[in-house]
Amino acid sequence: MIMGKVLLVEDNPGAVKKIVQYISRISADLEVVSFSEAGKALQYAKSNDISVFILDIQLEDYKGTSLAKQLRKLQGYKYTPIIFETALAGEELTAYRDVKCYSFLIKPFEEEEFTAAFRDAVGLSKQMDRPAETIRIEQKQFILEYTVSDIAYVEAFGKKLSVHTNNRMLGIKEDSISGYTLSGLLELLDDPSFVRCHKSYFVNRSHIEKIDKSGRKIFLKGFIEEIPIGNKYQSALWG
Structure with missing residues (x-):
């Protein structure tokens, strides 16, 4: 901030x-x-x-x-x-x-x-x-570059991560990356806007539209998917 x-x-x-x-x-x-x-x-x-x-x-x-x-x-x-x-x-x-x-x-x-x-x-x-901050993620045969503020949420599944972005010009996009854990990517981002909300998810606070505390769900602007909130991670969101 x-x-x-x-x-x-x-x-x-x-x-x-x-x-x-x-x-x-x-x-x-x-x-x-x-x-x-x-x-x-x-x-x-x-x-x-x-x-x-x-x-x-x-x-x-x-x-x-x-x-x-x-x-x-x-x-x-x-x-x-x-x-x-x-x-x-x-x-x-x-x-x-x-x-x-x-x-x-x-x-x-x-x-x-x-x-x-x-x-x-x-x-x-x-x-x-200031100029938009970017992050470069190396994969085996190519490099993905993201504007940090465009990253809405990241989901872990198996040994891969799914990076979901929302850009005003390009719209919603999803990329699958390997070689990173959620914790490792959070550390790489090093931005307080990102918060772990579940063992398999972290979200960008600036993309949050609504938080349903009773239903333990997060709704993000432009996304249909509902992001779950794990018991262990509630305090990070309410704080």
């Missing part, structure tokens, strides 16, 4: 407290700055470097969508991740179409839902700030 500032624009003190707590449990390296008014938030953004914006739609002075449009006109924030949160689900289409927001949370939302959206957004911010 990168160090940086998160600008939260929300006029409900209870919601501010909740979101700040959620972010603190995701990373201690991120500073959250909050405002209840869009105008003050805009002035702050102009004189500071913001990594991710979290904007409520209904604010004290004017709409969060209007603030987002103003931010998008600033050169430094043309592509900065924006997460909208609101109780008005009807605003979703307008936000995606006119503002190009990165994610949308309908109140009231649970911590798991927020965490998945936020990790994804911060992952995008990280990719924008």
Whole structure:
């Protein structure tokens, strides 16, 4: 997780407290700055470097969508991740179409839902700030190269691993590799985004769409497969 500032624009003190707590449990390296008014938030953004914006739609002075449009006109924030949160689900289409927001949370939302959206957004911010990290995996007759952030999950079966990737341009892909264990590949990746969730699986947190605690399953964006959660590995996911 990168160090940086998160600008939260929300006029409900209870919601501010909740979101700040959620972010603190995701990373201690991120500073959250909050405002209840869009105008003050805009002035702050102009004189500071913001990594991710979290904007409520209904604010004290004017709409969060209007603030987002103003931010998008600033050169430094043309592509900065924006997460909208609101109780008005009807605003979703307008936000995606006119503002190009990165994610949308309908109140009231649970911590798991927020965490998945936020990790994804911060992952995008990280990719924008530096060249994408890649990993090279040697096989007998060829070398496979992956963008680390594209790896959604890896499954072990027999003496082989199945690497599942999801790239916005190339879509979903699966490769079978040999000569590696799950633990060995995790060590090679050396990235806190990846977490072991089962004796036969590890997943990339930034690809998680939903976690079903009672059913002990993980749902990943774009994938039909349900990833199981083993008893031994639950603490790593809940932490």
